[in-house]
Amino acid sequence: MKIGFIGWRGMVGSVLLQRLHEEGDLERLAISLFSTSAPGTTVSIHGSAYDLLDAYDLAILSSFDLLISTQGSDYTKAVYQDLRDRGWAGFWVDASSELRLAPDVGLVLDPVNLEHLEEKIDAGIRTFSGTNCSVSLMLMALGGLYEADLVEWISSMTYQAASGAGAAQMRELMFQMKAIVDALPEDMNETDPSVLEIDRRVTQTLRSADLPVTSIGHPLAGSALPWIDSEMPETGQSKEEWKGGVETNKVLNRLERPVPVDGLCIRIGSMRCHAQAFTIKLKRDVAISKVEQLLAEHNPWVKIVPNNKDDTLRQLTPSAVAGTLSIPVGRIRKLSAGPEYLTAYTVGDQLLWGAAEPLRRMIGIIQA
Numbered sequence: 001m002k003i004g005f006i007g008w009r010g011m012v013g014s015v016l017l018q019r020l021h022e023e024g025d026l027e028r029l030a031i032s033l034f035s036t037s038a039p040g041t042t043v044s045i046h047g048s049a050y051d052l053l054d055a056y057d058l059a060i061l062s063s064f065d066l067l068i069s070t071q072g073s074d075y076t077k078a079v080y081q082d083l084r085d086r087g088w089a090g091f092w093v094d095a096s097s098e099l100r101l102a103p104d105v106g107l108v109l110d111p112v113n114l115e116h117l118e119e120k121i122d123a124g125i126r127t128f129s130g131t132n133c134s135v136s137l138m139l140m141a142l143g144g145l146y147e148a149d150l151v152e153w154i155s156s157m158t159y160q161a162a163s164g165a166g167a168a169q170m171r172e173l174m175f176q177m178k179a180i181v182d183a184l185p186e187d188m189n190e191t192d193p194s195v196l197e198i199d200r201r202v203t204q205t206l207r208s209a210d211l212p213v214t215s216i217g218h219p220l221a222g223s224a225l226p227w228i229d230s231e232m233p234e235t236g237q238s239k240e241e242w243k244g245g246v247e248t249n250k251v252l253n254r255l256e257r258p259v260p261v262d263g264l265c266i267r268i269g270s271m272r273c274h275a276q277a278f279t280i281k282l283k284r285d286v287a288i289s290k291v292e293q294l295l296a297e298h299n300p301w302v303k304i305v306p307n308n309k310d311d312t313l314r315q316l317t318p319s320a321v322a323g324t325l326s327i328p329v330g331r332i333r334k335l336s337a338g339p340e341y342l343t344a345y346t347v348g349d350q351l352l353w354g355a356a357e358p359l360r361r362m363i364g365i366i367q368a
């Protein structure tokens with residue numbers, strides 16, 4: 001199978017190549033790299049040399065059996081339909097949201113929906129898309145409850161990392177942090193200046209016209225931004241919140257009988273891990289031990305964190321999870337609203353299970 005990558009230089013693409021390298025796939029598979037900017041040049045990646053192919057050359061693209069694009073929506077818009085129109089019947093796997101909700105496009109998250117993906121392939125579907133990262137990470141964490149059809153509705157309040165907005169935003173977050181630190185006295189010690197003076201300088205820096213905000217648009221360091229993506233005026237949701245409901249039900253193949261999923265999506269100053277706090281209305285009272293068992297048995301990456309302070313603060317944070325495939329889920333307890341009301345909290349790496357890993361695994365599923 002001839003496999004081509006477009007967008008491998010970007011953040012998600014780089015993580016994808018890194019994962020392929022770690023799994024030995026880069027060396028095992030016949031992979032070619034495309035370039036939108038420098039076709040014809042040669043690059044060395046993880047010890048192998050690649051002659052870059054032209055990402056806008058439809059004839060070359062259509063000689064491939066599988067194309068994986070992490071190049072973004074604009075690129076997909078520019079080439080995908082033209083490729084199909086000229087009769088190309090290969091597999092297209094896309095990280096962008098461009099094709100996600102088209103009826104003949106499958107959403108990849110095989111630990112949750114492998115059977116559904118296999119059915120789609122058998123039915124001749126050849127276009128697959130990654131899912132919104134908060135959705136992937138929620139389903140990896142709570143897959144056991146969905147599989148047991150125990151969820152009546154769910155509210156997810158998210159704490160989303162800068163990486164979800166993009167590489168430039170991650171970088172800018174660090175420059176914002178640096179601007180804050182630069183505004184404090186160099187000889188600052190534990191008592192001098194007073195904490196109120198520190199706070200005054202921090203707030204002044206965050207409100208200053210000099211704070212770098214070109215990419216994020218607003219101060220994020222030392223703050224939080226309760227709107228992600230565009231406005232959906234009819235419902236008052238942000239697009240990210242709207243995606244939570246639609247994409248969850250599409251991954252689960254239950255758009256006809258959807259589970260309501262809604263909540264507020266908040267950008268926070270973590271680098272690459274999204275966190276989510278869930279309120280879950282169960283269809284019936286289920287013991288916590290049973291809930292934990294269902295969650296733990298669902299997939300090899302989910303990990304139950306006991307609901308105590310020490311384990312929670314050691315294991316259930318972006319600093320503990322970043323760069324790993326682990327999906328810890330904790331703070332699992334019944335809410336005082338009643339025995340069917342459950343709360344839980346999860347943290348997941350937005351670039352791994354939230355983006356690159358489901359795409360990487362799709363290669364194996366397509367080849368099987």
Ligand code: HSE
Pocket residue numbers: 131132133134160161163164165228240
């Ligand atoms: N839309 C997500 C975010 C990332 O802004 O965090 C991609 O799914």
